[in-house]
Amino acid sequence: MTEATILDRDAVPSDRGLALRRNVALGMLFLVGTINFVDRQLLSILVEPIRADMQFSDTQFGLLTGLAFALFYAAMGIPMAMVADRWNRIKLIGIACLVWSGFTAACGMVSNFWQLAAMRFGVGAGEAGGTAPSLSVLADYYPPAQRPLVIGLFTLNGPFGVFVGAAFGAWAAAHIGWRGAFLVIGGVGLIVAPLLIWLVREPARGQMDRTGADDAALPIGQTLAMFAQRRSLRMVMIGSGMAAFVSYGMLNWIPAFLMRVQGMPLSAMATWFAPAAGITFGIGILGGGWLVSRAARQSPRAYGTIPAIAAAVLVPTFIAALLVDSWQWSLVLMLIPMAACIVYVAPALALVQNLTAPRSRATASAVLMLMFNIVGLGLGPLFVGMISDALKPEYGDESLRWALMAIIPFAVAAGIAQFAMTRHLDKDFAE
Template sequence: MEGAVSLKSETASSVASTNRTRRLVLLMLGLVSMFNYIDRTVLSILQEPIKRELKLSDTQLGLLTGLAFALFYATLSLPIARLADRLNRRNIVSASLAVWSGMTALSGLATGFATLVAFRVGVALGEAGSVPASHSIIADYYPPDKRVTALGLWGLALPAGIMLGYASGGWIAATLGWRAAFAVIGGAGLLLAPVVMLLVREPVRGAFSTHQHVAEPISLGTALATLWKLRTYRYMLAGTTLHAFAQYAMMSWTAPFYMRVHHMPLSEVAAWLALMNGIGGGAGIYLGGWLSDTVARTSPSGRVWVSAVAMFLMVPAALVQFLVPSLGVSLGFGFLSSMLMFFYYGPIVGVPQSLVAPHMRALTSAVTLLVFNLFGLGLGPAVTGIISDRLAAGYGMHDTSLRYALAAVLIFSLVGALSILRASWFYRFDMREA
């Protein structure tokens, strides 16, 4: 009897310790992800002072915030994810954080477009290794019934990072200049890297899988063919990628939009966008995940189509935000559009992780990042900048060209919503197969 009690006590203690470890790991990976988005966002809020000092065009700014970053970030995420499916993922996350933080700090030394591109490429090289490895670690720390919730909590780093990127970047730039903003934010990330090495433990790969063969290696071609056969994943990826085209355009150009069209100072824009994207985006991620899981109890495909409904609603809200002359109304609808814009985040992370085997999770995230970022992040800001330059040069819209450029790219979210609706038709079948 005493042995049974002792065993029960040890088991409870072990579970509690495991839960504490899980929470610590989730917190640390969330902090890493938060710095990922801080370092991306800071360039967006600093665009206007950088443009003035370095004499850049909107097209060049669009390339900096989009294609120059996304081209390397997306393509390198795939080979690094292959390493993450084989090597120590904790080490990959920590090294990635150190590289991108160092490159962010060096961005303050830029003397022109070419040097700033070089430093942004360095940031992309670092950030390419973080997300797939983090997804894979979390999936091995949390069982399937808690995994989507854990990934949703981890996903809150996105709005938190955006909020801190806008707020800290804007405040430091207004006080000390844009170069100091890069140095301070990059330096903070460098300090976090060794802490990750100390506090995060590498989990057993496939810890919650009931199949022993999952650790066997799989060729890249076989893995990609497996993903292509998953019609839910295929159409979800297409839809969220199209939506990302508009999303990243909005995230990149909203700060210059308010500064040019509504003549807001940098410090005010930074504060408003921090609230808009931090609180609004965080609420969107949480509500998107919660509604998806809630609807899925009675309609399993709801875990997918809730994102499509949110995209359909976002487009008119964003049109009001960019086209209405009233600043107050624009900011109010901007909060709403930011919230709806992030509804898709939980499903696009959680659904694919449930459809594939453990030895494909990092690769699946990398493929998602590759397509999502190459088209969405790579082209969205750049195309919007080109449209803005053309409207300014051809039609004299020097201060208002961004208004119509941003309104034009929203069509991609509408098409993306249709693709996600299509994905929901196949969800039940693909889950049975999984």
């Protein structure tokens, strides 16, 4: 039995046509999200050939994979989400996909750091119209009890995109070059975007909620007020921000660590790292959503407890993976922290969907993703790059090992914040 079939069981309302529409929507939104993550991972996989061609420092690369993308993603995220709460979300996602795919293709035609940074600005601005509207669409296709698992399935686009990006990037570096890789991925997005608009129907807002949808979207001030009024929403912002700092710092720098410090050949990226990353990230995201869906039937505290346990598992296993001397053992030990570092994603996104009104969900998701992207994507990779450059005169290539070790305290802080959130979840769900 497929996951989609399981999700359709006990659907509200029971409608075979609705089941087909929701599965098509989930599949197409997953595909669009995968293209999003392939683009992000591609730059990380191709860091060494790009660095050799353009002579980047680790700090500059941290800017490219983190802050340059995240600033424009964050700046456009809330405005795009406000549009999504007021306009056709499917058309918005399709247009956004066209924009970021065009800029992705343009990344293959740059000749210096600043041109590539400008293209990444454009990619970030376009991708801001993808995830938050997609989450809002899925919340209107599936009832509240199913949302952690559904969002876990949707956010599998991240690990699947990591797998495809790593495998394709390693192949492209050897056969068509890093420029050709960006042109191909950008072209795929330009084809998929019109298919999304053609195949997916915009759902009625609030059709899966007992309260239904309000007539008008909430002003941004009222949406922000929900985060101020509900302590669990405030704590999920803090815990998720710290967890994103760790996960993006790991995701963006593990390939470079394995190749530069541990001596992993580029060809082994496609053979070993790509499937390892895809499978472990998939287990982390889907496992987090599935565990919370089951455990939350007994207590909503599961939204905080399970991510906190994952953070506790991550710390010792990541330290061990960084300290061994061979890329083979490092990759084997890295499997556990690569899964644990993203367990928080589906529970956090589902929590926001379930504690906010239908007409404010895209905006509320964008507020949470502001933390994901400014604190996590924007600062995590940059922090690792800056520490690596600072330590390089003394440690050489080994500086990256100790720079990655420096994110461990943030993992501890994330686990503490997620566990602290559990004190407020019973009250907030009751209200």
